[in-house]
Structure formats: structure tokens, C-alpha cells
Amino acid sequence: MVASPLTAMNGERAVVFFFVFRVLSSLPLSLLPHALSLSLLSVFSLFVEIRADGCLSLFKTRPGASSGIMLGAVTLPTMMLSKLIQLSRAFSLQQIEIGELEHMTMQFWAASACCCGVLIFLSILMWRTSYNKNPHFSCSVWDAKFSLSCVILFSVVCCISLATISHTGFNTALKLLWLLCHGFAAVKLIQHLLNTFPCCASIGEALLLTSGLVLYFGDMLACTISKVCRLLVSPELVSIRYGIKRSEIGIIIQGVLLGLLIFSAVFKFVIHLWEYFWRADNSESRQNKEIRRSLIFFASLGFNMIVVAPSWMMIVLDFDVHPILWIFQFVLSEPLKRLSLCIYWLGLIYASVLRFYNISKNSKIERILLRKYYHLLAVSMFLPALIYQPKFLDLAFGAALAVFLVLEIIRVWRIWPLGHLVHQFMSAFTDHRDSDILIVSHFSLLLGCALPIWMSSGFNDRPLIPFAGILSLGIGDTMASMVGHKYGVLRWSKTG
Numbered sequence: 001m002v003a004s005p006l007t008a009m010n011g012e013r014a015v016v017f018f019f020v021f022r023v024l025s026s027l028p029l030s031l032l033p034h035a036l037s038l039s040l041l042s043v044f045s046l047f048v049e050i051r052a053d054g055c056l057s058l059f060k061t062r063p064g065a066s067s068g069i070m071l072g073a074v075t076l077p078t079m080m081l082s083k084l085i086q087l088s089r090a091f092s093l094q095q096i097e098i099g100e101l102e103h104m105t106m107q108f109w110a111a112s113a114c115c116c117g118v119l120i121f122l123s124i125l126m127w128r129t130s131y132n133k134n135p136h137f138s139c140s141v142w143d144a145k146f147s148l149s150c151v152i153l154f155s156v157v158c159c160i161s162l163a164t165i166s167h168t169g170f171n172t173a174l175k176l177l178w179l180l181c182h183g184f185a186a187v188k189l190i191q192h193l194l195n196t197f198p199c200c201a202s203i204g205e206a207l208l209l210t211s212g213l214v215l216y217f218g219d220m221l222a223c224t225i226s227k228v229c230r231l232l233v234s235p236e237l238v239s240i241r242y243g244i245k246r247s248e249i250g251i252i253i254q255g256v257l258l259g260l261l262i263f264s265a266v267f268k269f270v271i272h273l274w275e276y277f278w279r280a281d282n283s284e285s286r287q288n289k290e291i292r293r294s295l296i297f298f299a300s301l302g303f304n305m306i307v308v309a310p311s312w313m314m315i316v317l318d319f320d321v322h323p324i325l326w327i328f329q330f331v332l333s334e335p336l337k338r339l340s341l342c343i344y345w346l347g348l349i350y351a352s353v354l355r356f357y358n359i360s361k362n363s364k365i366e367r368i369l370l371r372k373y374y375h376l377l378a379v380s381m382f383l384p385a386l387i388y389q390p391k392f393l394d395l396a397f398g399a400a401l402a403v404f405l406v407l408e409i410i411r412v413w414r415i416w417p418l419g420h421l422v423h424q425f426m427s428a429f430t431d432h433r434d435s436d437i438l439i440v441s442h443f444s445l446l447l448g449c450a451l452p453i454w455m456s457s458g459f460n461d462r463p464l465i466p467f468a469g470i471l472s473l474g475i476g477d478t479m480a481s482m483v484g485h486k487y488g489v490l491r492w493s494k495t496g
Helices: 011-024 029-052 069-092 098-133 138-165 169-196 203-232 248-277 286-316 323-332 335-362 367-388 390-413 419-427 441-455 465-487
Strands: none
Touching: 011 029, 011 069, 029 069, 029 098, 029 138, 069 098, 069 203, 098 138, 098 169, 098 203, 138 169, 169 203, 203 248, 203 286, 248 286, 248 323, 248 390, 286 323, 286 390, 323 335, 323 390, 335 367, 335 390, 367 390, 367 441, 367 465, 390 419, 390 441, 441 465
16 A cells, blocks of 8 residues: 555655755756655655565564664765765865866765665565565566666766766766666675664664765775876776865775775684684683684784785875884874873763763663763764864774774674673673674764764865764754653654
């Protein structure tokens, strides 16, 4: 049965539509194809989300959470389009070069391709499910026709937009192939995430994470290809202009995340080989096996962080010294301010974590309220640094993200001797939205504060943009949670 518009429009979807409409109303005429594509993506994602409400058995998602498909599908493309609007103003004022504008245009289409690819994948799954249940169900045929129409229109608009920034048809074809690879990678990644980590996220959350990862690492791959092609062949063969000026801090953060990704795959492969060749040796005690496994873990981690990741950084950007030495030079270039800030952060973290951990063990305060104290802690930590040391805060966010990833890997794989201790500590702050497989609340808080700052790098004519994450999460979300938990009656959605 087809839901009526009023029945389908709950509070969450209304907010998303208002968010998209506000961005579209600010577009210049030069970005009209982008507006049309985002509108199609919004309608298509709403359609898929409504249909997904009746197909909850597609994946094992986070219990009690709405699918959030529409929110997950339009968030990243809308953010990219907002940045593109900003860069268009800068280009009209001759404050940036055409290459930076074209780079952001490709980022917008890459993010849209990731989301569109996943929506197509979900539509096919739901269509097959409906057809298998009832082969004569005419609504499934209508679903397929509507989905196909959205995809065709989106593809046509994309081709027209790319043709306007490409010099030749061959160049346009390469860009379309690049976008197709993004969509395919996003589909494979979201399947892997939802199957490997069941009940850890809603489909919308997995979609947002998937599109973000594919876009981020796709940018790294394109940057590497661009650098190699400019060294080995003619620059005209480089299909995407990724030769824009990049900061050392941005490259270091990307390199560290790349090193952790490679490390996870290598460590898992080495452990499988080790267990295959030594599985017949039952005489070795369990503790010795854990110690050997731990040694392999930390040795692999050190090699990737000291050798592999810095090697990539030095390929894509001309560092004068080793990137690790560059970090020390950067911190010590203003030792009084930056080291004082580090001491302030460490003291605040130690006092707060110790206090909140004791409260969580001995108090009956709701976990959701206890976790909001960390949001207020984030405001007191990040706001002074953003005002006085914004570049150092960029680097600190990257370091904190790397530490969180390493600790989560240690917790999930139970690496001796820290795995059990980290798990015990982190479990004290979890609630029904976390699972035993993955604990992601601290990642959400960190990235929510960091992404507006990272995305506002370069040209920025809106000085409050870097403060958006810290203020909305640290103050807005905290007050909404506390007041809503204590006095709230109405819900945004039936499951949210």
C-alpha cells in the first residue's frame, strides 16, 4: 500500500527537506544542474526509505532506530553543494583558481554517485523481496519504473554537468568512469559493513559512513594518481584536477588514516597465516600466544605509522623533513601556546574521565545524560583552541581520531594486555545505541566537532562555520537531550 504524503512525512523527514530546500534556495543559476540532481536524490531517497520501512529484514540494523536512509543519502551531497556555492562566490571575486572549483565539483558528484549507487542497490533488494513474496504484485513494477526514471534523469544531469567542465569527450568519459567506481565501491563497502557489524548502525548511518569513507579515500587515490601521472606522463592525461594546493596537516591526517587501514588488513592477514602454520602446536600456552599476537600487532602498527604512511605523504607532498619530524617542528614553533594547550587538555581529560567513570559505576544517573557531560567537556576543550590555535586544533583532531581508531581496534581484537581494560572502561559509558561489536559514540562526537573545521579550510567567507559542530553538539544536542529526556512527550518518529 502506498503511503500518503502526510502519513509519510514525519519530523525527521521534514527537517531533512527543509535543510535541502534552504541550500537549494541559495544556489546561483550556474549550479542549476547540481540543484536538479540533489532534488532527484532527495525524492529517490525518500521513496526508498518509505519502501524500506516494510522490508526491515534486509539487514540486521541497530535496534530501535529508524532507517534514516533519506538523511544518510542527502547529507554529504548537500554539504558538498554548500561548499561549492561558497567557492563559486570566491571564483566570481577571483579569490580562487578554476582548479579548486572543479575539484569541489567532482567531490559533489562523487558523493552523489556513492549515495545514488547505494540507493539503487537497496531498490533492487526491495524489488526482489517484493517480487519473491508476490510475483503478481503490481506495485513492485511501479517501484522499478520510478527508480529507473530517477536514475536515468540523475545520470543525464550528471553527464551534462561534467561535459561543461571537461575539455574533451574522452575526459568526460574518464570522469564518468571515476564516478561509477565510487558508486560500485560504496555498494560493496556498505554490504561489508552491515554484514560484518550487524546491529551496530541503521542503514542511513551506514550509508553516510560508507559515502564518507569512499569519498575520502577516493580523494587520496586520485591525489596519488594525479601526482604519479604528472611525474610520468603528460598532465593532460590526468582526468581529474587533483593538483590543488594541499596543506601539510591535511596530508598527514590522510596518511595516518591510510596507514591504519593498511595496518588492519595486513595484521589480519598475518594473524591468519600465523594461525594456519602454527595451529597444530597445542603445547604453547594461551598466554604465550596472546603475547606473540600482541608483539605482531604493535610491530605492524609501528612499521605502518613510521614507514608506510610517511612514505605516501612524501610522495603526494614535498616535505622537507620526515612527516613525524615536521609534526614536532610544528608543535615547537610556538611552544608556549601549543604545549600549554596540550597540558590543559590532558589535565581536563584526566579529571573529567576519572570523575565520570566513578559516577557511571556508582550512580543511577541515566547513561544518555552522563554521556552528554562529555559534550560539554568537548566545548571547554575545543572552543579555546579554535579561537587561539585553529591549525594546531586541526592536527589535534587528526591525532585524537587516530588514537580512537587504535584503541577501538585493540578493544575489538582483545589485544593483550590492553584489550580487556579498554573494553571494560568503554563499556561503562555505552547505552542501547552501542553494541558489543563496535562502540562509536566517541567517534560521532569527535567527527561532529572536527568536520566543520576541516571542511572550512581554504576559502571561507562564513566565520561561524568552524564553530558549527562544537556549538551544535556541545551545547545544542546536550540541552536537547537533557530537556527532552526530562520533559519531552512527542517523538520525531515512531522508532527514533
